[in-house]
Amino acid sequence: MLEPATRKGMHRMKPTDTAAGGRRMVDGWPVADEPLPADPMLRLAYYARLAPSSHNSQPWKFLVGQGEIDLLVDETRWLRVADHDRRELFVSLGCALESMRIAADYAGFGSRVEYFPVAGSDTLVARLQIEFAGPKREFAAASLLEHAVTRRTSHKPFDPALAVGEDARKSLYACYDEAGVSLHFLAEDRRAMQWLAELEREADRALFADPAYREELAAWIGEGLLGTPWLISKIAQFAVGHLPVAERVAQDDADRVSSAPLVAVLSTRNDDPEDRVRAGAAYMRIALMAESRGLRVQPVSQALEVEATRTGVARLFDLRERCVQHLFRIGHAEAERGPHRRRPLKDLVIRETGPAIGTGNG
Numbered sequence: 311m312l313e314p315a316t317r318k319g320m321h322r323m324k325p326t327d328t329a330a331g332g333r334r335m336v337d338g339w340p341v342a343d344e345p346l347p348a349d350p351m352l353r354l355a356y357y358a359r360l361a362p363s364s365h366n367s368q369p370w371k372f373l374v375g376q377g378e379i380d381l382l383v384d385e386t387r388w389l390r391v392a393d394h395d396r397r398e399l400f401v402s403l404g405c406a407l408e409s410m411r412i413a414a415d416y417a418g419f420g421s422r423v424e425y426f427p428v429a430g431s432d433t434l435v436a437r438l439q440i441e442f443a444g445p446k447r448e449f450a451a452a453s454l455l456e457h458a459v460t461r462r463t464s465h466k467p468f469d470p471a472l473a474v475g476e477d478a479r480k481s482l483y484a485c486y487d488e489a490g491v492s493l494h495f496l497a498e499d500r501r502a503m504q505w506l507a508e509l510e511r512e513a514d515r516a517l518f519a520d521p522a523y524r525e526e527l528a529a530w531i532g533e534g535l536l537g538t539p540w541l542i543s544k545i546a547q548f549a550v551g552h553l554p555v556a557e558r559v560a561q562d563d564a565d566r567v568s569s570a571p572l573v574a575v576l577s578t579r580n581d582d583p584e585d586r587v588r589a590g591a592a593y594m595r596i597a598l599m600a601e602s603r604g605l606r607v608q609p610v611s612q613a614l615e616v617e618a619t620r621t622g623v624a625r626l627f628d629l630r631e632r633c634v635q636h637l638f639r640i641g642h643a644e645a646e647r648g649p650h651r652r653r654p655l656k657d658l659v660i661r662e663t664g665p666a667i668g669t670g671n672g
């Protein structure tokens with residue numbers, strides 16, 4: 311097994327140190343909001359916990375065993391109204407799965423995935439097998455791990471005058487390799503961007519017209535996981551539940567879309583849960599690659615949550631028979647600050663078996 315602390319360029323680091331960019335490192339690993347566990351298997355889950363998820367719902371559980379992690383859906387955290395077909399749920403789980411694999415790449419472990427290993431059940435999303443001394447996966451992405459602790463979804467308007475250059479676009483394009491998943495860009499076409507902004511506005515109006523949608527959104531805002539302080543969350547929860555805020559939200563969302571120099575969509579040939587998980591894995595890599603290049607990313611989900619606008623998005627990107635899985639804008643803005651708002655790792659790990667393997671000064 312290659313020990314994380316002996317990775318190239320890190321061997322002289324003290325157990326706790328600060329890397330370039332102000333990242334806190336322990337034992338050669340980037341640290342987020344919680345102490346880093348010593349057990350390498352728990353370390354994989356540690357980074358999965360930082361993955362993006364719709365409404366920051368974190369709809370996952372990790373069954374950690376000897377050389378194996380089962381990634382499970384936490385049904386209680388599924389957005390039943392906004393995400394009635396569970397597309398966003400599986401995309402979110404794909405982000406968590408890929409985070410674990412990137413952490414395994416970083417440790418020098420091999421990893422293999424079995425998708426939906428129990429026939430007829432889509433609660434067990436993936437079984438991740440870790441080969442501590444095994445060959446690394448073919449398309450490893452160890453260098454993306456350090457960005458997992460600084461990556462944030464951007465909610466700011468982007469600077470429309472600052473393009474995402476050809477070179478950056480190529481690196482986003484080249485950073486993932488998922489069976490059946492394609493990436494399409496929409497750039498430098500103001501009319502198309504305006505059309506997309508209109509689709510987002512139309513979707514917001516349709517969604518806010520549904521009391522069940524407002525109630526669900528208000529409940530998640532009230533949980534305080536969406537990045538707002540407690541009091542603001544409570545006020546926002548009340549506003550979404552009781553006040554006519556739809557037009558304001560629709561306008562803000564449309565403005566954010568039209569400010570983007572680049573919009574991207576991930577699509578798949580089929581529309582099975584596995585396709586969605588794979589689209590999520592691709593998004594995870596793209597978001598981390600964007601972060602590594604100082605680019606900001608924000609998913610644009612509302613336009614995909616309403617059938618008519620989702621069809622409009624597919625037409626705009628000329629996707630024909632392909633299935634739209636995830637839409638997001640990319641551009642330049644100030645970095646988002648503030649703490650990670652994540653549930654503690656101990657609440658996400660169902661079972662820990664076996665002794666800590668290898669080293670670590672958590």
Ligand SMILES: Cc1cc2nc3c(=O)[nH]c(=O)nc-3n(C[C@H](O)[C@H](O)[C@H](O)COP(=O)(O)O)c2cc1C
Binds near residue numbers: 362401
């Ligand atoms: C499938 C999916 C859909 C999302 N949709 C949106 C969205 O429509 N608008 C938005 O601002 N963020 C969206 N997000 C981002 C989450 O809100 C974000 O990941 C979560 O709040 C955690 O914050 P972080 O990404 O900054 O760590 C989405 C994320 C995923 C994985």
